[in-house]
Amino acid sequence: AFDFFKNIVGGKTMNRADLTIALAAMKDHLLKKNVANEAADHLCKTVEEALLGTKTSNWTSVQATVQTAMHSALRRILTPTTSVDLLYEVKNSRASRKRPYVISVVGVNGVGKSTNLSKIGFWLLQNKYRLLIAACDTFRSGAVEQLGVHVNRLQELTNRMGGGEVELFDKGYGGDAAVIAQKAVQYAESNGFDVVLIDTAGRRHNDKRLMSPLEKFTKLAQPDKIIMVGEALVGTDSVQQARNFNSALGNTRNLDFFLISKCDTVGDMVGTLVNMTYATNIPVLFVGTGQHYTDLKTMNIDWAVNLLMG
Amino acid sequence: MVLADLGQRINNAVSSLTKNNVIDEKALDDMLKEICVALLESDVNVRLVSQLRNKIKTKVNLKEGAGHSKKRLIQKVVFDELCDLVDCHAEPYKPKKGRSNVIMFVGLQGAGKTTSCTKLAAYYKRKGFKTGLVCADTFRAGAFDQLKQNAIKANIPYYGLYTEPDPVKVAREGVDMFKREKFDIIIVDTSGRHQQEKELFSEMVEIADAVKPNQTIMVLDASNGQAAESQSKAFKEASDFGSIILTKMDGHAKGGGAISAVAATNTPIVFIGTGEHVHDIEPFSPKKFVSKLLGMADFEGLAEL
Ligand SMILES: Nc1nc2c(ncn2[C@@H]2O[C@H](COP(=O)(O)OP(=O)(O)OP(=O)(O)O)[C@@H](O)[C@H]2O)c(=O)[nH]1
Numbered sequence: 001a002f003d004f005f006k007n008i009v010g011g012k013t014m015n016r017a018d019l020t021i022a023l024a025a026m027k028d029h030l031l032k033k034n035v036a037n038e039a040a041d042h043l044c045k046t047v048e049e050a051l052l053g054t055k056t057s058n059w060t061s062v063q064a065t066v067q068t069a070m071h072s073a074l075r076r077i078l079t080p081t082t083s084v085d086l087l088y089e090v091k092n093s094r095a096s097r098k099r100p101y102v103i104s105v106v107g108v109n110g111v112g113k114s115t116n117l118s119k120i121g122f123w124l125l126q127n128k129y130r131l132l133i134a135a136c137d138t139f140r141s142g143a144v145e146q147l148g149v150h151v152n153r154l155q156e157l158t159n160r161m162g163g164g165e166v167e168l169f170d171k172g173y174g175g176d177a178a179v180i181a182q183k184a185v186q187y188a189e190s191n192g193f194d195v196v197l198i199d200t201a202g203r204r205h206n207d208k209r210l211m212s213p214l215e216k217f218t219k220l221a222q223p224d225k226i227i228m229v230g231e232a233l234v235g236t237d238s239v240q241q242a243r244n245f246n247s248a249l250g251n252t253r254n255l256d257f258f259l260i261s262k263c264d265t266v267g268d269m270v271g272t273l274v275n276m277t278y279a280t281n282i283p284v285l286f287v288g289t290g291q292h293y294t295d296l297k298t299m300n301i302d303w304a305v306n307l308l309m310g
Numbered sequence: 311m312v313l314a315d316l317g318q319r320i321n322n323a324v325s326s327l328t329k330n331n332v333i334d335e336k337a338l339d340d341m342l343k344e345i346c347v348a349l350l351e352s353d354v355n356v357r358l359v360s361q362l363r364n365k366i367k368t369k370v371n372l373k374e375g376a377g378h379s380k381k382r383l384i385q386k387v388v389f390d391e392l393c394d395l396v397d398c399h400a401e402p403y404k405p406k407k408g409r410s411n412v413i414m415f416v417g418l419q420g421a422g423k424t425t426s427c428t429k430l431a432a433y434y435k436r437k438g439f440k441t442g443l444v445c446a447d448t449f450r451a452g453a454f455d456q457l458k459q460n461a462i463k464a465n466i467p468y469y470g471l472y473t474e475p476d477p478v479k480v481a482r483e484g485v486d487m488f489k490r491e492k493f494d495i496i497i498v499d500t501s502g503r504h505q506q507e508k509e510l511f512s513e514m515v516e517i518a519d520a521v522k523p524n525q526t527i528m529v530l531d532a533s534n535g536q537a538a539e540s541q542s543k544a545f546k547e548a549s550d551f552g553s554i555i556l557t558k559m560d561g562h563a564k565g566g567g568a569i570s571a572v573a574a575t576n577t578p579i580v581f582i583g584t585g586e587h588v589h590d591i592e593p594f595s596p597k598k599f600v601s602k603l604l605g606m607a608d609f610e611g612l613a614e615l
């Protein structure tokens with residue numbers, strides 16, 4: 001009982017044994033939130049190093065101290081080192097050059113690339129830009145028609161909102177995505193489009209044959225931003241997905257940011273947000289929260305940390 | 311399949327235990343710790359992992375046996391417990407020729423339903439069933455085109471409507487049409503959905519009421535993490551699916567999330583998807599899966615013990 005009291009009152013110097021117990025519980029908590037084992041270990045180690053030998057504050061237990069430290073560790077991992085204001089960058093680039101602003105999405109199969117690309121399109125159209133959406137998934141059945149439907153819907157919405165314009169660029173199935181992307185950018189430039197949004201086929205990150213064309217794609221399309229779409233549903237694999245996509249772009253190019261889709265399907269198990277940034281130091285800019293055009297939010301770190309710690 | 315990696319780790323843990331001269335509590339704990347980390351890294355549900363640990367611990371009697379026989383005993387316990395995770399001993403549905411078997415697909419967004427529908431249709435077609443596909447996904451952009459293009463490639467009759475927004479209506483009409491034409495197997499594809507959106511779940515129940523499936527199959531992505539369990543439970547309650555198709559097993563993920571879904575819903579995996587092409591589908595057997603998972607001669611024959 002005395003120990004317990006002392007623990008609460010604070011002023012206790014934390015040794016490895018105290019921390020090990022508190023951190024084991026913390027790790028279990030993170031794993032249940034779908035944080036990958038590797039990322040959870042890293043976070044716990046950071047917290048241990050920060051706290052070892054320090055004293056708990058007044059009226060604070062070891063456990064509470066660990067919680068606070070984990071809060072900041074998560075915050076730190078999720079906070080981008082450079083800030084990204086995409087709209088501002090588009091605006092700037094339009095003012096300074098003729099080439100349209102080019103954004104492309106990449107990712108594994110079925111994560112939500114095409115849908116979230118369309119959501120980004122909706123957002124840019126609300127800001128009255130002229131968009132070209134390039135159908136560079138020339139493999140999966142219905143991929144071209146899927147984007148076609150989105151373009152029609154977006155044009156209809158845009159007409160109602162007034163302003164903005166959107167067109168589909170496609171060369172059907174079977175073609176080389178990199179070449180089509182390059183053509184789309186050229187077409188956009190000669191026709192005064194502001195932004196080109198390039199959809200790509202889903203690909204397995206552990207298959208070289210599928211991953212290596214990404215380097216050529218990057219060279220030919222020269223995207224200003226490459227967004228990797230990851231889904232909140234994915235487990236531990238998210239770590240390797242992020243690493244492999246980032247390195248597939250070649251030595252001279254990295255991913256610019258992540259969009260984590262399907263956050264509405266996992267409740268508070270939003271560990272993917274941590275896993276992908278942990279793996280690459282690349283920030284999450286957007287989260288997908290549903291299947292409609294308005295279900296795209298900019299990443300809110302408080303929201304994420306509260307879910308993870310709650 | 312990259313499962314070998316998980317299997318190898320589990321196997322190494324077991325061998326290093328059994329290589330010890332003295333197998334004491336500590337050695338057993340070390341092995342269990344290794345196995346648990348390997349399972350967690352494969353996305354097996356956190357709670358299931360700790361249950362499995364306790365079960366193995368109580369079943370392994372450290373006083374029993376010596377040397378080689380002790381090693382076999384421990385291997386057997388680990389093997390059985392792993393089998394128990396993926397094997398619910400339920401008999402999966404077997405379609406019969408000469409009558410209509412309606413199979414409805416359900417699952418989360420992007421799991422691989424539409425792709426797997428055609429794979430399964432082509433599989434049954436090869437087995438001599440007269441098989442048709444119905445697209446009851448009226449929500450996702452391009453869903454009907456996707457199913458249609460797949461069906462045409464695989465030469466399988468299909469039904470769908472571009473202009474009808476009500477999936478219940480399309481499903482009913484499609485199934486009725488194929489029934490009239492005396493098809494053996496009628497596969498109904500539906501939109502992706504999740505438990506958080508109640509209306510989507512009610513829609514699924516309405517489609518099921520309209521087509522009265524003989525079998526509902528849940529399609530699960532092998533890369534799913536900790537959320538797989540609760541989503542599958544919710545699908546089980548709403549749709550009472552009778553089997554699972556585990557997709558994207560050609561990927562890097564080890565299917566631990568899906569394994570947890572099997573354990574939570576007591577429903578067997580019947581097929582696995584191993585690629586994006588129509589023939590990338592294999593029937594699934596739990597014992598073989600675990601043997602393959604553990605992937606080595608050491609474990610061979612244990613299934614027959
Ligand atoms: N609930 C939810 N569903 C989403 C979200 N984003 C996308 N989806 C759904 O996920 C499914 C797959 O989306 P797609 O955009 O086709 O995914 P993709 O990555 O382009 O797929 P492939 O091109 O086949 O690799 C669709 O049913 C989408 O409606 C999201 O944020 N929340």
Ligand SMILES: Nc1nc2c(ncn2[C@@H]2O[C@H](COP(=O)(O)OP(=O)(O)OP(=O)(O)O)[C@@H](O)[C@H]2O)c(=O)[nH]1
Binds near residue numbers: 447
């Ligand atoms: N590598 C691999 N890809 C797969 C497999 N099964 C499906 N896919 C891919 O996963 C993506 C999504 O598949 P779909 O069949 O469209 O998924 P769905 O469940 O119908 O999606 P929604 O209808 O939007 O909910 C596509 O890119 C498929 O090619 C598989 O076994 N292996």
Ligand SMILES: [Mg+2]
Binds near residue numbers: 199
């Ligand atoms: Mg796509």
Ligand SMILES: [Mg+2]
Binds near residue numbers: 425
């Ligand atoms: Mg589908």
